[in-house]
Amino acid sequence: MITINAKSIALTAPDKTPLLSFLRNELGLSGPKLGCGEGECGACMVLVDGRPQTSCNLPLWAVKGHAVTTLEGLGTAQPHALQQAFIEENAGQCGYCLSGILVSASALLQQTPEPTRAQICQALDKNLCRCGAHERIIRAVQRAAQMSKMAAA
Numbered sequence: 523m524i525t526i527n528a529k530s531i532a533l534t535a536p537d538k539t540p541l542l543s544f545l546r547n548e549l550g551l552s553g554p555k556l557g558c559g560e561g562e563c564g565a566c567m568v569l570v571d572g573r574p575q576t577s578c579n580l581p582l583w584a585v586k587g588h589a590v591t592t593l594e595g596l597g598t599a600q601p602h603a604l605q606q607a608f609i610e611e612n613a614g615q616c617g618y619c620l621s622g623i624l625v626s627a628s629a630l631l632q633q634t635p636e637p638t639r640a641q642i643c644q645a646l647d648k649n650l651c652r653c654g655a656h657e658r659i660i661r662a663v664q665r666a667a668q669m670s671k672m673a674a675a
Contacts (some may be wrong), residue, residue, distance in 0.1 A: 524585055525594030526551075537583035542566045544582055545592060550611030553593030553621040556652070568592050569621030574626040574648070576579055593621040596628055601674065604628055607666035608659075615653035623649045627663045 525533050526549065535544050545551045545568070554577050557565030561576035568577045569591040575589075596602040601609070604624050614620045623646060630637055630645035636646070642663045651659065 523560035523587070524582070525589040527591055527636075528589075533582055533586065534571050536581060536582060538672070539576055539582050540589070541568065541582060541585055542577040542578045545577060545590075551594055554625075555621060555657075557618070562650070563619070564626065564646075565619050565624065567625045569625055571631060571637045572629060574645075587592070587647040593624055593630075596624060596667045597622075602628070603669040604663070605675055607662040607669060610667055611658050611662035613655055613658040613662040615644055615655050619649060619653075623651065623659060627666065630663070631667055631670060635670060636662070639664070 524533055526545070531549070533544070542554055542556060545554055554568055555565040557563035558576060559578050561579040564576065566575050566576050566578040568583055569575070569650060570580075587659050597605050604627050608620065608624065626646055626649050627642070630642065634641055639660060641654060642660050646659065
């Protein structure tokens with residue numbers, strides 16, 4: 523068993539199957555994307571027990587008994603603060619990398635609710651955006667931190 527986006531799921535694929543393949547092919551989740559296939563670009567990023575992990579090179583056996591959160595698990599009917607901030611900052615161009623970036627940024631904000639620019643850059647270091655939207659992405663994470671802070675007050 524594995525918990526994906528707060529739901530218990532029976533594993534129906536072989537243990538060596540990459541988590542990304544299971545998420546996309548068996549569960550129909552389209553948030554995590556196949557980019558490089560080697561865990562270097564971050565397009566496939568998910569949270570495993572709250573920590574960002576690449577799912578393209580993570581076998582199912584490694585996540586048994588753990589909680590996995592994909593982009594689909596971040597928001598509900600209301601967008602997550604990060605999703606709203608990315609919309610407001612127009613932070614995505616092609617959008618291919620955004621799932622992984624949002625997941626990595628979510629983990630950062632859980633750990634560090636008021637991150638510095640340097641902390642944001644470090645947290646997103648494993649996420650590659652070829653569109654060059656880095657400045658808007660950083661602003662969006664900063665905005666999400668402010669939105670979360672205001673919502674908590």
